[in-house]
Amino acid sequence: MLGKNLNTDLIAFASLNSSQRGGLCVSESMALVPSITLNSGHKIPQLAFGTFDSPTDVVTKAVEVAMDAGFRHIDCAMFYRNEPEVGAAIATSMKKHNLKREDIFVTSKLWCDKHAPEDVRKTCERSIKDLGVQYLDLYLIHWPVSFQHKEGHRFNIHDLNCIVYEHHKIEDTWKAMEELVSAGLVKSIGVSNFNIRQIERILESCTIPPAVNQVEVNINWLNTKLIDFCHSKNIHIEDYAPFGSPGFMKSKEKSILENEIVVEIAHKHEKTPGQVLLRHGLQRGLIVLTKSVHPERIKSNFDVFNFELTDAEMEKLNKAGSNKRLFVIPACVLILPLSMSLSFSVLKSTRNIRSTMSTNCFAAVYSCISVRNCVSTCQPLFFLPFIALLTIKK
Numbered sequence: 001m002l003g004k005n006l007n008t009d010l011i012a013f014a015s016l017n018s019s020q021r022g023g024l025c026v027s028e029s030m031a032l033v034p035s036i037t038l039n040s041g042h043k044i045p046q047l048a049f050g051t052f053d054s055p056t057d058v059v060t061k062a063v064e065v066a067m068d069a070g071f072r073h074i075d076c077a078m079f080y081r082n083e084p085e086v087g088a089a090i091a092t093s094m095k096k097h098n099l100k101r102e103d104i105f106v107t108s109k110l111w112c113d114k115h116a117p118e119d120v121r122k123t124c125e126r127s128i129k130d131l132g133v134q135y136l137d138l139y140l141i142h143w144p145v146s147f148q149h150k151e152g153h154r155f156n157i158h159d160l161n162c163i164v165y166e167h168h169k170i171e172d173t174w175k176a177m178e179e180l181v182s183a184g185l186v187k188s189i190g191v192s193n194f195n196i197r198q199i200e201r202i203l204e205s206c207t208i209p210p211a212v213n214q215v216e217v218n219i220n221w222l223n224t225k226l227i228d229f230c231h232s233k234n235i236h237i238e239d240y241a242p243f244g245s246p247g248f249m250k251s252k253e254k255s256i257l258e259n260e261i262v263v264e265i266a267h268k269h270e271k272t273p274g275q276v277l278l279r280h281g282l283q284r285g286l287i288v289l290t291k292s293v294h295p296e297r298i299k300s301n302f303d304v305f306n307f308e309l310t311d312a313e314m315e316k317l318n319k320a321g322s323n324k325r326l327f328v329i330p331a332c333v334l335i336l337p338l339s340m341s342l343s344f345s346v347l348k349s350t351r352n353i354r355s356t357m358s359t360n361c362f363a364a365v366y367s368c369i370s371v372r373n374c375v376s377t378c379q380p381l382f383f384l385p386f387i388a389l390l391t392i393k394k
Contacts, residue, residue, distance in 0.1 A: 032305055033045050033046065033047060033070065033072065033305070034046040034047070034282065034305075036236055036285075036287060038188050038211040038212065038236060039209060039211050039234045039235065039236075040181075040187060040188040040189075040208075040211045042137065042187045042188050042211075043105075044073065044105055044137070044138065044188075044212070044236070044287060045071075045072050045073035045105050045287075046282060046286075046287050046288065047071065047073065047278070047282070047287075047288055047290070047302065047304070048071070048073040048074070048075045048105075048107070048238070048287060048288065048289045048290070049063065049066040049067075049071040049073065049074055049075065049289075049290065049291065049298070049301075050075045050240065050289045050290060050291035051063065051074070051075060051076050051077075051080055051082055051086050051291065052075075052077070052080055052240075052291060053080070053291075054080070054082055054291070054293055055082070055293075056081070056082045056085045058293045059082045059085045059086055059089070059293065060085045060086070060088050060089040060092075061089070061293075062089075062292070062293040062298065063086050063089035063090065063093070064089045064092060064093055065295045065298050065299075066298050066302075067089070067090070067093035067096075067097065067104075068093070068096075069298055069299050069302040070302050071298075071302060072099075072103060072104050072105060073104075073105040073107070073287075074086065074090060074104065074105070074106050074107070075107045075238075075289055076106065076107060076108045076109075076127070076131060077108055077109035077111070077142060078108060078109065078110070078111050078114075078123065078126065078127050078130075079109065079111040079142060083108065083127055083130035083131050084130045084131075086131060087130055087131035087132035087133070088132070090104065090106070090131065090132065090133070091132050101133065101134060101135075104137075105137045105138070106131060106133055106136055106137050106138075107136065107137060107138040107139070107140065108124070108127040108128075108131065108136050108138075108139055108140075109139070109140045109141070109142035109192060110123055110124070110139065110140065110141050110142055110173075110177070111123070111142050112142060112143050112145050112146055112147040113146070113147040113148065113149035113166075114149070115141075115146035115166075115168040115170075115173045116146075116166075116168055116173075117168075117172050117173060117175065117176040118176075119149075120173065120176035120177060120179075120180065121176065121179065121180060121183070121185070124136065124139055124180050124185055124186065125185065127139075128185065135184060135185055135186060135187065136185065136186045136187070137186070137187045137188065138186065138187065138188045138189070138190060138211065138212060139177065139180060139185075139186040139188075139189050139190075140189070140190045140191055140192045140212065140214055141170075141173060141174070141177065141190075141191045141192065141194075142192050142193070143192065143193050144170060144191070144193060144194050144195075144198045145165070146165065146166050146167065146168045146173075147164060147165060147166060148164040148165065148166040149166075170198065170201060170202065171201060171202065171205045171206075174202050174205075174206055175205075175206075177189045177208075178206065178207055178208045181208055188211040188212070189208060189210065189211060190210045190211045190212030190213060190214070190235075190238075191210045191212070191213050191214070192213065192214035192215070192238075193214070193215055194210075194213055194215075195226065196225075196226060196229050199213065199229070199230070199233070199235065203233065209233065209234070209235065210235050211235065211236065212235065212236050212237070212238050212287070213226075213230050213235055213236075213237055213238070214237075214238035214239075214240060214289070215237065215238075215239070215240070216239075216240055216241045217237065217239035217240075217241070217242065217281060217284075217286060218239075218241055218242050218243065218244050218256060218277065218281075218321070219256055219259070219262070219277065219280060219317050219318070219320050219321040220244055220256050220321035220322055220323070221321065221323065222318060222321070222323070223237075227284075227286070231285075236286075236287055237286050237287065238286070238287040238288075238289055239281045239286040239287065239288050239289060240289045242277050242278055242280075242281050242288055242289070242290060243255075243256065243257055243274055243277055243290075244256045244257075256273075256277065256320075256321065257273045257274060257277070258273070259273070259320055259321075261316050261317060261320040262276055262277060262317065262320065265309070265313050265316070265317070269307050269309075271304075271307060272300055274297075274300065274301065275300060275301070275303060275304050275307075276309070276317075278290060278301060278304045279304050279307065279308070279309055280309060280314065280317050282304065283308070283309055283314060284314075
C-alpha cells in the first residue's frame with residue numbers, strides 16, 4: 001500500500017481524459033493520485049512536478065505537459081527565477097482542464113537572502129503574484145542559511161565567493177512564516193534541507209509546526225534517521241533527487257538509474273528504472289518530487305500508480321545504494337580530509353562553534369570534517385562553507 005502507516009488516501013482527478021491530456025494517452029489507472037494529510041489539515045498530492053533548473057524558454061511547456069499528464073502538485077521557488085513562466089502554464093492548464101484553484105497544489109520557497117522577518121511577507125506576495133494564484137498551498141524556508149541580499153545580484157552555483165552571510169535567527173524567520181498563515185497567504189508552511197537540530201529549534205518556540213521538510217532522498221541516500229524523526233513529529237518528508245539528479249552528481253558516481261538491482265526490478269515489472277525509483281519513494285510514504293522538461297519522460301514519471309513493489313523488492317532497493325549523497329552544487333563543496341585542521345576563525349574553538357551555531361540561522365548543516373555519525377542526521381547536501389560539526393551540542 002502507498003504511504004504505509006501514514007494517513008494516506010486517494011483523490012481522483014475526474015476532469016482528466018485522454019483528449020485533455022494532449023494526446024499522451026495516460027491510462028485511467030493513473031488518474032488516481034495519492035494524497036497525504038498534513039499536520040495543518042490540508043492535503044498534499046504525493047507526487048509532485050518540480051521546476052528547478054528549468055529554463056524559462058521551456059518550463060512553461062513542461063508544466064503544461066505535466067498537468068496534461070495528471071500532475072496537480074507543482075513545486076516552485078523564487079530562486080528558480082521562472083515563477084512567472086510557471087504561473088502562465090498553470091493558468092493555461094487550469095482553463096484547459098476546467099480546474100478550480102483548490103484542484104491544484106502550489107509550493108514556493110523563501111530564498112536565503114530574504115530571511116529578515118520584515119522581508120518574508122513581501123517575498124511571499126511576490127511569488128503569489130508571479131505564479132498568478134490567490135495563495136500558496138505550501139511555503140518553505142528553502143535553506144537553513146541566510147545570505148546578505150544584493151540588489152540585482154544572482155547566486156552563482158559555480159562561484160564560492162558569491163555568498164556573503166547575514167545573521168538572522170531561524171526562530172524569528174519562522175515566526176514571520178507563521179504570520180503568512182494568519183494572513184491567508186499560505187495554507188501550510190514548512191522547511192527544506194533542515195537537519196534534526198534545526199527542526200527542534202523551531203519546534204521549541206513555534207505556534208505552527210513545520211508541515212513538510214523537503215530533502216534529498218534516494219536509494220543511495222535513504223536518510224532514514226531524519227525521516228523517522230520528522231515522522232515522529234508529524235512532519236512529512238518531501239523527497240527531491242529520487243534519481244540522484246544525474247546533472248548534479250559527482251563525476252565518478254554511477255547513476256542509480258543504472259544500478260543492477262533497479263534495472264532488474266524494472267525489467268520484472270516492465271517499467272523503467274526511473275519509475276521503480278519513484279515507486280520506492282512513494283511506498284516509503286514520502287512525497288516524491290520529480291522533474292523533467294522532456295514530454296515523454298514527464299509522462300513516464302507520472303505512470304507509477306499501476307504497479308507495486310513487493311516487500312522483498314523494497315528491501316533489496318533499501319540495500320542497493322552506497323549510503324552517500326549524490327546531489328552536489330559546485331560552488332558549495334567544501335572537501336577537507338578528516339585530518340586537516342580548520343583555518344576558519346569561527347571554528348577555532350568548540351566554544352566559538354557552539355556560540356555561532358546556537359544563534360545563527362545557518363547553524364550546523366554539514367561538512368566533510370564532521371564526526372562520522374553526522375552523516376545520518378544532517379541536511380542539507382550542499383556543503384556550505386563555515387558550517388560544520390553537526391554533533392556539537394549547546
